[in-house]
Amino acid sequence: MPWETFALNLQKAKTERVACQWNCRAGILVSVSKGAHTGGASKRFVKSTPQSRMNYLQPIDYQTPEFGELYDELPLWSAHFGLSMLQHVEMRPGMSILDVGAGTGFLSIELAQRCGPDSRVIAVDPWTHATARLRRKIQQLGVTNIEVRDQDITAVDLPDNSIDLIVSNLGINNFDNPLAALNTCFRLAKPGASLFLTTNLQGHLAEFYDAYRDTLIELGHHSCLEHLDRHIQHRAAIPSVTSQLEAAGFIVYSAYESTFHERFVDGTALLNHHFIRLAFMQDWRSVAPAGQEQATFTALERRLKSVAQAQGELSLTVPAACIHARKPGSLMEISS
Numbered sequence: 001m002p003w004e005t006f007a008l009n010l011q012k013a014k015t016e017r018v019a020c021q022w023n024c025r026a027g028i029l030v031s032v033s034k035g036a037h038t039g040g041a042s043k044r045f046v047k048s049t050p051q052s053r054m055n056y057l058q059p060i061d062y063q064t065p066e067f068g069e070l071y072d073e074l075p076l077w078s079a080h081f082g083l084s085m086l087q088h089v090e091m092r093p094g095m096s097i098l099d100v101g102a103g104t105g106f107l108s109i110e111l112a113q114r115c116g117p118d119s120r121v122i123a124v125d126p127w128t129h130a131t132a133r134l135r136r137k138i139q140q141l142g143v144t145n146i147e148v149r150d151q152d153i154t155a156v157d158l159p160d161n162s163i164d165l166i167v168s169n170l171g172i173n174n175f176d177n178p179l180a181a182l183n184t185c186f187r188l189a190k191p192g193a194s195l196f197l198t199t200n201l202q203g204h205l206a207e208f209y210d211a212y213r214d215t216l217i218e219l220g221h222h223s224c225l226e227h228l229d230r231h232i233q234h235r236a237a238i239p240s241v242t243s244q245l246e247a248a249g250f251i252v253y254s255a256y257e258s259t260f261h262e263r264f265v266d267g268t269a270l271l272n273h274h275f276i277r278l279a280f281m282q283d284w285r286s287v288a289p290a291g292q293e294q295a296t297f298t299a300l301e302r303r304l305k306s307v308a309q310a311q312g313e314l315s316l317t318v319p320a321a322c323i324h325a326r327k328p329g330s331l332m333e334i335s336s
């Protein structure tokens with residue numbers, strides 16, 4: 001999957017040395033063992049002592065190399081959706097929380113801290129470069145209530161009916177087999193437990209796709225228009241995500257919609273942007289006629305430049321949703 005291409009290749013030995021130093025300083029007891037699930041080193045966290053819960057009284061040394069390296073690690077694209085999740089997600093002390101497709105784990109870390117040490121977050125992702133980084137952040141930050149599993153969600157062997165809250169930021173509904181993932185989530189969720197997922201929606205980058213369509217027409221590539229429409233329509237919509245959730249047995253309660261704008265000076269800046277290249281470019285390229293990609297994108301870049309000149313910038317709309325569903329059952333233990 002394309003996000004793997006920007007995974008940082010961590011040096012495990014260095015990671016563990018840094019973590020050990022940090023944890024000695026923070027006074028948190030951590031044992032390291034080979035985990036059966038992970039196929040690599042996994043951490044078994046020993047519950048923090050009352051003193052260690054007051055680590056917040058200790059100053060944080062921002063002059064360490066590790067601090068600077070990790071400070072701005074969150075992809076801005078994910079942040080828009082993650083912040084929406086944090087606005088709406090249920091929070092109570094003592095929750096068991098499952099983060100599905102956790103990536104480098106900013107949401108896991110936020111929830112673990114915001115829900116307090118009596119809550120437990122299980123961060124699941126088979127992308128091992130990302131989970132290695134998550135482990136490193138956990139150690140550096142001294143967060144004691146996250147367990148990381150390098151696994152496909154369908155392979156997670158947690159007990160049935162054991163999870164209070166499931167979150168997935170830009171995750172489940174984009175997986176190769178969303179229904180299999182949702183079926184597993186349903187099995188793991190306690191009756192009445194909530195699932196929150198975020199996604200971008202149809203209408204995403206509409207101004208770009210209008211320019212792309214006009215470019216294909218200008219160049220006489222009418223046979224590509226159907227491919228472009230298919231590509232645009234594969235994006236999630238509230239009804240399609242609702243159907244996926246209902247097919248797994250969940251009941252959809254709310255869909256919180258929002259919109260943000262990705263702004264660029266022109267099409268050249270857009271098309272060269274690293275995240276655009278990473279997340280979207282190969283799909284966009286596949287719409288152009290084979291062998292005509294360069295000519296198509298030269299014309300598209302020119303057209304986007306005209307749009308930017310006319311409007312003062314290139315502003316692309318991104319509709320987003322945070323969708324809240326529940327597993328049917330008793331809400332007795334779920335205080336809202």
Ligand SMILES: C[S@@+](CC[C@H](N)C(=O)[O-])C[C@H]1O[C@@H](n2cnc3c(N)ncnc32)[C@H](O)[C@@H]1O
Binds near residue numbers: 075105152153170171
């Ligand atoms: C778009 S990324 C989002 C990562 C992170 N939640 C964020 O917001 O930055 C989707 C993630 O889902 C993970 N993923 C894909 N299929 C999965 C599966 N079957 N089970 C668990 N995670 C999966 C990918 O490895 C990737 O890290």
